[in-house]
Every structure is written in structure tokens, then in C-alpha cells.
Amino acid sequence: MSRATTRRHTTNSLLAAIATVGLLTACGGGHAQEARVTIDASQTAAPISKYIYGQFIEHLGRCIYGGIWAEMLVDRKFFYPVGSKESPWTVIGPEGSVTMDRHQPFVGVHSPRVALRGDGTVAGIAHGGLGVLAGKEYVGYIWVKGAPEAAPITVRLVSGNNPGNAGEMDIPEVGSDYRKVTFRFRPAESTDDARLEIVSKGRGYFYVGTVSLMPADNIHGMRADTIALLKELDSPIYRWPGGNFVSGYDWRDGIGDRDKRPPRKNPAWQGIDSNDFGIDEFMTFCRIVNTEPLVVVNTGLGDVEMALQELEYANGSVETKMGQLRAKNGHPEPYRVKYWGIGNEMYGNWQLGHMPLEEYVKKHNEFVAAMRKLDPTIVAIAVGNVGPWTEGMFRHCADFIDLMSEHFYVGAKKDLLEHVEQAARRVREIADAHRRYRKEILGGKAIPVALDEWNYWYGEHLYGELGTRYFLRDGLGVAKALNEYARNTDVYFMANYAQTVNVIGAIKTTKTAASFETTGLVLALYRKHFGQVPVATTCSNSVLDVQAALSEAKDAVVLAVVNPTAERQHLILQSTAVKLESPGRAWEIAGDDPMLFNEPGKPPRVSIVEREIPDAGKVEVAPYSVTLIRFPAKR
The missing domain is CATH 2.60.120.260 (Galactose-binding domain-like)
Known part of the structure; x- marks a missing residue:
């Protein structure tokens, strides 16, 4: 996650990718209340990777401390002198x-x-x-x-x-x-x-x-109310610990006796870090919420030796030096971390240890070569930024990249349709750029994208540092972006929504309560109910965004509809190569005002409502809504 952003707001060939994009387009003019939707199950794209529903947590604001971690005392180790203006x-x-x-x-x-x-x-x-x-x-x-x-x-x-x-x-x-x-x-x-x-x-x-x-109801030091929502979110992977934070972070400060770990000034953001939540706590967190870890190493102020020690601590046997240390700290079994981020946003002058591209490519290759030698099973995720930086990384580091990271954030737009569209547009633009890189730089080689930071980012900080509020309109935009990921499965292997809890996250907390933002509801809904195999989907109304996907067993079709208008929409469904059967089930997130929002500790204004769809040929969707409709299907 970049400070600059706060100021500005496996795969197919290239030809097959272009063809797929043409097939899996969004709905095609106007605000008509009736639209025809055609689902062609004979034309499918690569399956949607489950890692598209990834999350990102960083030591920033109240994401971990005050959000995930249950400690109530802000400075329990007395980093600041008692009685000073900085001390609680x-x-x-x-x-x-x-x-x-x-x-x-x-x-x-x-x-x-x-x-x-x-x-x-x-x-x-x-x-x-x-x-x-x-x-x-x-x-x-x-x-x-x-x-x-x-x-x-x-x-x-x-x-x-x-x-x-x-x-x-x-x-x-x-x-x-x-x-x-x-x-x-x-x-x-x-x-x-x-x-x-x-x-x-x-x-x-x-x-x-x-x-x-x-x-007293904390779960291994984590808030029970937050953990319950994270289990509903059901993200398959979490990226940690940063973000800008990682470029000044020494992971060795976060192991051993928790009371003896030194408190540090947060190197990238405000406040202090107690180091209570280190790599062992992160792995415990992953076990509790049944997810996979993605650990980012420090290529900013850190060096290769620090990264190798962290890798050995995570994955080494008890016969290794760092594996012995992990066992001494109460964790004899290796964590077997597969996904490793090699730095964060090193292209930005806001990043600690930032250096020019011509220097950084050498550092990246040095890190990956050493880490692969220690553990050949790792998946290395490189720092990318569409344009000269990503192009240079591909030219000089292609053999040392398994996934290419990209980031984007979008702000607020006065026009509702433009506000909802912008995240999906960035997903599409990044995918198009990477198809060009495959053809022009990589000689047809496909290096998938891990879009490991993405979100809307704007508004007042109501939930601590960068703790913004999200509205129904943002949920509509996130849903449209998820539809766009489904149309670009040839490019995207992973996407990590930033930053899960508080900050710009999908869940917000107060001191005593936690609740889903509208964006969190959408992410949980898609993760649980959307299909796995995208199929060609067309619609007569371009204002609606419609995308269908077959279930993994191909015995059901799930239709996702984003309606950013103030009008109820009537959809007439037609299908090819598959027969939709009645009744279906619908899950809807809707409201009468695109500026509706939820607040922790108060009854939700926006929620997921389930209903039956009696006729497989007709569907109604509410104004300002995200709707997933599942029909049993026969081929």
C-alpha cells in the first residue's frame, strides 16, 4: 500500500485470451427496465482461481492491533514515557x-x-x-x-x-x-x-x-467477534505483514516471549508496533480462519540473510538452526509457507529502501535465487507496477518470477455509474497490459498476476488511521470488479483485497463490536455462492453488469447481476448448451440509497437476503443491488 495512493487516489495463449475477452463481455444500452440475458455454456474460460478472493492485512492503523488482535491496551510495553502527550x-x-x-x-x-x-x-x-x-x-x-x-x-x-x-x-x-x-x-x-x-x-x-x-473470550489473543466475521469471509489466502510496513520490518522482533519482544515505532505509518503479532501469531491466525499464508519479505531495508532466516524459520525442519528456534518457541512443525512476496512497491519513492529499477532487478534476482536454493517449492511474487517498472522486471527477472504483483486503488466519483465502473476498468486495463507483455516481452510465456492490493480508497478516517467507511455504491463496484476478474481468468491467479479489518477494510470494529462493510458482504457472497467456470454472457442493457459461471461440478449455473440504477430490472434469461431448471435461489445485497452503510454495534442497513426464484426464465433484481442467482442445470 503506497502513501502516494492516499494523495492521488494457469493460463491460455494470447490469441485464446483475446478471444475469451470477446466472449465474456459485460452487458451490452440504456436504462430499460427489461433486459435479455443469454448464457452460452458452450463457450467457457479458464476456471476462476479461488485465490481471487484473497485478503491483505498490514501493520497499519487498527487493522491488526485494535481489529484482529484482542489486546485493549494501546502501549502495554511503555514505548512512550508515562504521562507524555503520546502515551495513553x-x-x-x-x-x-x-x-x-x-x-x-x-x-x-x-x-x-x-x-x-x-x-x-x-x-x-x-x-x-x-x-x-x-x-x-x-x-x-x-x-x-x-x-x-x-x-x-x-x-x-x-x-x-x-x-x-x-x-x-x-x-x-x-x-x-x-x-x-x-x-x-x-x-x-x-x-x-x-x-x-x-x-x-x-x-x-x-x-x-x-x-x-x-x-476473556479471545481466541489465542485474537478478537472473537472479528474472527467470526473472518470465518464468514472465508478468504483462501492472507498476505502479511505489508505493505509499506514490511520494508522497515525486522521479523525477528516478533518471535519469542511476547512480553519480551521490543516495541518499535511503526516504520511506515503512525503509532507503535508492540510486536505482539509476529510470524507465529500470523500462522496461528491462518489456522484459526482456515486459510493459507502469503508472507512478504523485506527487500527495502532488509537483506537476503534476513529473508533466508525467515524462510528457514517458516519452512525448515527442526534439524535446521531456525527450525530449532521455531520449535523452541513452541512450534515444532514447519509452517510450509508456499507463497512469498519479494518486497512491496519498491518502485515508489515513499518506500523505505527505494532504489532505481536498474538496481532493484539485481536485488530481486539475488533474493529469489537464494530463497529457491534454500526451498525450491516456494512461489515467488515479484513487485510490479504496470508500465516501465513491470516491463523492466519482465525483461530482467522473468526467470525469477512465478507471479507478478500489481496494485490499484480508486477513489470516489460523483457520477454513480462511473464510481461503480472504475475498479472493474482497472482490472481490465491491467489484464490487457499483461497480455501485451506476454506477446511483446515474454515471447508468449504466461506469468500470472497477483493483484495483491486493490480497493476503493477515499473518505474520512472514522476507524483509526486510514479507517474509511464504505457505502452500498462501493459494494456494487467491488461486485463489478469480481465479475471482471471472472472475465480475465487467463491473467489473474490471485487478488488480495486491502486491508480486511478497519483501515480500508471489509470489516470495521469499534472497541466492543464488529460488522461487515458493504464490500465485505459482497466478498463473502461471491466466495460462498459464485461459480467456478466462467461462461459467455451477454445482455441487452449495458448499464447492468452480468456474468455467469458454472459450478465446479457443472450441475448448476450462477448468474451475478450488478444493478447500479434506481430502477427494478426484469431479466429474461436464455441459455445455450445448458438447461436452467426451476426453482432457483437468489442472494441479494440491496438498498434504496447507494449511500447506505453499516456501523459496528448497530443493526445493519445493508445485508444479504436470500429468496427463491420460481421461474428459471425470469428474474427480477432490485435497485442498487448485487444479486447472485443459482439455478440447477442440465447439459
Whole structure:
């Protein structure tokens, strides 16, 4: 994902590809309320790769921390000094009672030291702005040490102005060594401004190492509500950890004892990274949501040795040095990561380690050659950008590329039809460019595209850094883009929607709730119900976007219809080489206003509605809608 974007907003031969594009065109004038749709099952294209429904998560904004990861404390390792303007932690007690001690810090460069007067004056630290729900359990722990007379130290969760009303626990003893103490609270009221306090009115001093607070229903440290939606999304692959982030990321900071991993300033975006979510947590995430990993290595400020160590850590046996380290960290079995991104957007001057193309091609080839030598099974995904960069990569690196990455983002358009069309247009333009490259540069060789970042990107940041809102019109656009991927299966092997949770993602969260955006509903709908084998589809109304696909078993036809108009549309269906049978089933995402949106914690304004279609020859679709209709079929 590029900062520049925020400012500007296996395969067939070339001839077969061109023929396929001609066959699988979108609907052909006007706003007529009745349209004829012809489905010709005798003319099929290459199957739709499941990886078209991929996702991308990056250490940016509240995508992982505050979205996927369940930790409620923003700076639990005290990267910033307590009481500073950047820190979420405040001082309780007299001025000067809290200092940041740099002598043998628990983690990072310093740890908070609380000085106690011994006269009954309360002193300590507090973290506010926490979201809690009444009756829900929250669990956590604190690493603490201090003078014996500092005890008891009280840890309490406060909601409102009543101390201890959400839970309180005393630590009766402390000593000269850090000790881990767990706690559990159950608030009596819901609030978005609860406060965790760590205080004492004893004598001497105490130190705080790290603190953690999570909902008790967390799943291996991940939010249960977010995970439930991710399972519905059912993406087959996730790209991680970036994105711009990866070009300044040292993956070795994110392994081992989670409390001892150093917090870092996010190298590409705002805020800090606690390193709580590293490669082991990402692999656990993939197992929980039943998906495959795509790991991107750092070709920005990173070097080949760093990439080789990461590859060996992920895929090496326990006989290897890094495999032994992985086993020591609790994961003896290799992760067997197949897909590896070789850097991110290295063509951009916003990218850490950016260099001219003539230099980068050497670096790319060096990385891939070394990684293939260590593990010949990997699939290497190169950095592309349609135009001179992709062309140069193909000319100098073709033997070191298995998939070519491309990215695009589109913004807002005042005209609804243009707004809905623009993402699909970019999908089509990139596909056309790659067909030219195959003919003019690659000598007919087909290197498939991994469009591993794509989305709409515009609007206010309502959900943290770059946390934009999506509307029904954006869902229509995403659906039309998915139809376009189906028309270009000769080019596209993978597409990763950015960035899944919060930021510009398909799911948005508050402190206590999560919900699908309109775009997320569309992605989940297509993933679950669209067909696998695209067939030639024509329509008499060019405003509608219609595409059909056979099921994998070829015993059903699924018709996808995007209606970006304010009018209900009546479709008359005709089929060739296949007989559509009644009744069918339809799944519809629709609304009376293209600017409808969903909000976490509130009843959805846009949802998926299922209904029966009694007549295989006639279908009605609602205004401003995405509809998938499945008919049993006989050939």
C-alpha cells in the first residue's frame, strides 16, 4: 500500500485470451427496465482461481492491533514515557512520582518506576479509553516488582467515577524480581471510557514491566467477534505483514516471549508496533480462519540473510538452526509457507529502501535465487507496477518470477455509474497490459498476476488511521470488479483485497463490536455462492453488469447481476448448451440509497437476503443491488 495512493487516489495463449475477452463481455444500452440475458455454456474460460478472493492485512492503523488482535491496551510495553502527550498512560499521584527507569528495563528502553511517599498518598499509573461491556469477562496480567513495603499494589478496572466498580485485585506481595500476576474483571456497566489503574499507597517504590488486558473470550489473543466475521469471509489466502510496513520490518522482533519482544515505532505509518503479532501469531491466525499464508519479505531495508532466516524459520525442519528456534518457541512443525512476496512497491519513492529499477532487478534476482536454493517449492511474487517498472522486471527477472504483483486503488466519483465502473476498468486495463507483455516481452510465456492490493480508497478516517467507511455504491463496484476478474481468468491467479479489518477494510470494529462493510458482504457472497467456470454472457442493457459461471461440478449455473440504477430490472434469461431448471435461489445485497452503510454495534442497513426464484426464465433484481442467482442445470 503506497502513501502516494492516499494523495492521488494457469493460463491460455494470447490469441485464446483475446478471444475469451470477446466472449465474456459485460452487458451490452440504456436504462430499460427489461433486459435479455443469454448464457452460452458452450463457450467457457479458464476456471476462476479461488485465490481471487484473497485478503491483505498490514501493520497499519487498527487493522491488526485494535481489529484482529484482542489486546485493549494501546502501549502495554511503555514505548512512550508515562504521562507524555503520546502515551495513553497517565500519572496518578504527586508530580514526579512516576519516572521512566532505563536501568535494566523489563522490555524496550525503559520501564515505569512509581515512587511512594508512605503517608497514605495514592500513586501509580492509569490507562483510560477502554471499551467494556456489562457482564463480559476481561482477563489480564501485570509484571511487577518493588520494595516489599510497596505492597499491597492494587489493580482495578474503573468505569465511570466509582473506583473498583468494574473489578479490583490486590497484589499482597512484591519483591526484587519481576513477578507475573493475573487478574480477571467483570464490569457491571458498559462504557467506551473505562480505565485500568495500577496504584499503591504504601512506601518505597514499585516497577511495572508490561501489562495486558483482553476480553476473556479471545481466541489465542485474537478478537472473537472479528474472527467470526473472518470465518464468514472465508478468504483462501492472507498476505502479511505489508505493505509499506514490511520494508522497515525486522521479523525477528516478533518471535519469542511476547512480553519480551521490543516495541518499535511503526516504520511506515503512525503509532507503535508492540510486536505482539509476529510470524507465529500470523500462522496461528491462518489456522484459526482456515486459510493459507502469503508472507512478504523485506527487500527495502532488509537483506537476503534476513529473508533466508525467515524462510528457514517458516519452512525448515527442526534439524535446521531456525527450525530449532521455531520449535523452541513452541512450534515444532514447519509452517510450509508456499507463497512469498519479494518486497512491496519498491518502485515508489515513499518506500523505505527505494532504489532505481536498474538496481532493484539485481536485488530481486539475488533474493529469489537464494530463497529457491534454500526451498525450491516456494512461489515467488515479484513487485510490479504496470508500465516501465513491470516491463523492466519482465525483461530482467522473468526467470525469477512465478507471479507478478500489481496494485490499484480508486477513489470516489460523483457520477454513480462511473464510481461503480472504475475498479472493474482497472482490472481490465491491467489484464490487457499483461497480455501485451506476454506477446511483446515474454515471447508468449504466461506469468500470472497477483493483484495483491486493490480497493476503493477515499473518505474520512472514522476507524483509526486510514479507517474509511464504505457505502452500498462501493459494494456494487467491488461486485463489478469480481465479475471482471471472472472475465480475465487467463491473467489473474490471485487478488488480495486491502486491508480486511478497519483501515480500508471489509470489516470495521469499534472497541466492543464488529460488522461487515458493504464490500465485505459482497466478498463473502461471491466466495460462498459464485461459480467456478466462467461462461459467455451477454445482455441487452449495458448499464447492468452480468456474468455467469458454472459450478465446479457443472450441475448448476450462477448468474451475478450488478444493478447500479434506481430502477427494478426484469431479466429474461436464455441459455445455450445448458438447461436452467426451476426453482432457483437468489442472494441479494440491496438498498434504496447507494449511500447506505453499516456501523459496528448497530443493526445493519445493508445485508444479504436470500429468496427463491420460481421461474428459471425470469428474474427480477432490485435497485442498487448485487444479486447472485443459482439455478440447477442440465447439459
